[in-house]
Amino acid sequence: MTKEKDALMVLSGGMDSTTMLYDHADSIALAVTFHYGSNHNEREAVCARYHCERLGIELIEIDLAFMGRHFSSALLNGADAIPEGHYADSNMKATVVPFRNGIMLAVAAGLAESRGLQAVMLANHAGDHSIYPDCRPGFVTTMGAAIAAGTYEHIELRAPYTGMTKGEIASRGKALGIDYSKTYSCYKGAEKHCGRCATCVERREALAEAGITDNTPYED
Amino acid sequence: MTKEKDALMVLSGGMDSTTMLYDHADSIALAVTFHYGSNHNEREAVCARYHCERLGIELIEIDLAFMGRHFSSALLNGADAIPEGHYADSNMKATVVPFRNGIMLAVAAGLAESRGLQAVMLANHAGDHSIYPDCRPGFVTTMGAAIAAGTYEHIELRAPYTGMTKGEIASRGKALGIDYSKTYSCYKGAEKHCGRCATCVERREALAEAGITDNTPYED
Numbered sequence: 001m002t003k004e005k006d007a008l009m010v011l012s013g014g015m016d017s018t019t020m021l022y023d024h025a026d027s028i029a030l031a032v033t034f035h036y037g038s039n040h041n042e043r044e045a046v047c048a049r050y051h052c053e054r055l056g057i058e059l060i061e062i063d064l065a066f067m068g069r070h071f072s073s074a075l076l077n078g079a080d081a082i083p084e085g086h087y088a089d090s091n092m093k094a095t096v097v098p099f100r101n102g103i104m105l106a107v108a109a110g111l112a113e114s115r116g117l118q119a120v121m122l123a124n125h126a127g128d129h130s131i132y133p134d135c136r137p138g139f140v141t142t143m144g145a146a147i148a149a150g151t152y153e154h155i156e157l158r159a160p161y162t163g164m165t166k167g168e169i170a171s172r173g174k175a176l177g178i179d180y181s182k183t184y185s186c187y188k189g190a191e192k193h194c195g196r197c198a199t200c201v202e203r204r205e206a207l208a209e210a211g212i213t214d215n216t217p218y219e220d
Numbered sequence: 221m222t223k224e225k226d227a228l229m230v231l232s233g234g235m236d237s238t239t240m241l242y243d244h245a246d247s248i249a250l251a252v253t254f255h256y257g258s259n260h261n262e263r264e265a266v267c268a269r270y271h272c273e274r275l276g277i278e279l280i281e282i283d284l285a286f287m288g289r290h291f292s293s294a295l296l297n298g299a300d301a302i303p304e305g306h307y308a309d310s311n312m313k314a315t316v317v318p319f320r321n322g323i324m325l326a327v328a329a330g331l332a333e334s335r336g337l338q339a340v341m342l343a344n345h346a347g348d349h350s351i352y353p354d355c356r357p358g359f360v361t362t363m364g365a366a367i368a369a370g371t372y373e374h375i376e377l378r379a380p381y382t383g384m385t386k387g388e389i390a391s392r393g394k395a396l397g398i399d400y401s402k403t404y405s406c407y408k409g410a411e412k413h414c415g416r417c418a419t420c421v422e423r424r425e426a427l428a429e430a431g432i433t434d435n436t437p438y439e440d
Contacts, residue, residue, distance in 0.1 A: 013327075062286045062290070063285075066283060068281045072335075074335075098329070100369070101370065102329060103330055106323040109319045110291055112320075113319060132371065136370075139369040141369075142365040142368075142369045146362040146365070148362075150321065150354035150359040150362075153320065
């Protein structure tokens with residue numbers, strides 16, 4: 001019996017959402033990626049296109065250029081504004097794009113309802129991201145309730161990686177045979193990963209933890 | 221003592237949000253209006269600009285053009301697609317723009333956090349709008365919880381008209397001296413209100429209920 005494809009997935013092209021795309025390809029009818037005005041984001045989108053084409057999943061790209069114009073975030077201000085170090089460092093708070101997951105999920109919910117789909121999927125996960133309030137389990141639960149209440153068909157928010165660490169996600173990707181050199185993480189957004197910003201540090205730790213040979217070219 | 225202006229308000233330029241703008245002008249630091257690709261919406265925006273300028277409140281206009289391209293709704297398909305009659309009629313379901321309030325509130329929350337504001341305000345109200353799931357009290361409550369959970373400063377969603385009918389809102393506007401001929405409602409989006417679509421019917425009933433002489437020029 002073939003599983004019905006009933007979900008729209010928010011796909012960045014980073015490690016986590018790419019893993020979920022392969023992991024749940026049998027239920028994903030449509031993926032959506034957002035352009036919100038950072039180099040990091042544009043390099044991720046190249047990866048999102050590559051994996052959707054490979055899996056035969058339709059990808060919609062949505063322009064949220066107003067975020068670059070009106071929102072405050074170091075992530076939207078170019079490479080020099082990105083702090084180096086670990087997510088736990090307090091200076092990483094500067095990289096928050098306010099309520100980004102809320103905005104992406106809200107658009108995804110409207111798009112899912114327009115297409116007659118039953119669910120939206122997000123690849124949030126456990127770990128250092130507690131610095132980002134819109135990545136925490138309490139946000140995912142309440143946003144899921146708002147999406148269910150605000151749509152005719154009570155669209156469901158699925159976030160199956162909420163309790164998993166990035167290392168556990170990488171282990172799952174290893175089993176799925178994912179080539180992580182075809183994902184992008186670095187907040188600095190250069191062609192080559194810097195290797196020193198919090199997203200690079202986290203990426204390297206997760207790949208090492210999963211026992212994956214890391215073929216990503218790093219500056220450092 | 222001057223009340224601190226700590227809120228961002230979602231303003232369409234229709235009767236309800238215009239009334240709230242005057243009613244709560246002492247707490248509104250910033251208003252935001254959205255362009256999502258309908259004539260109706262563009263005519264509302266003209267009114268939003270007029271009232272913000274009059275009250276000295278900054279207005280940000282945000283382009284959500286992707287909704288016109290990717291979302292299904294009669295409201296986004298031109299005047300001929302708009303049904304006539306009352307909101308209670310089942311054909312009005314065609315005018316739903318999926319999760320529109322969710323999307324506008326999510327963007328408003330991110331913008332409020334970027335500006336260091338404490339609250340977002342929405343002029344949803346009681347009445348026939350139960351056909352729109354993202355206008356119901358259950359949505360407003362859960363979306364408020366998601367915004368509080370997903371922002372650093374636990375931004376609050378204020379919806380002080382949730383329990384009021386449109387007639388009661390018009391009565392409040394009468395006391396505030398609002399000129400409702402400078403608000404726009406018609407879903408058909410022509411220069412002159414059609415007088416027959418559900419938004420026009422509701423507008424006329426509310427103004428009559430409040431004992432306001434209706435100076436709006438109607439086609440019908």
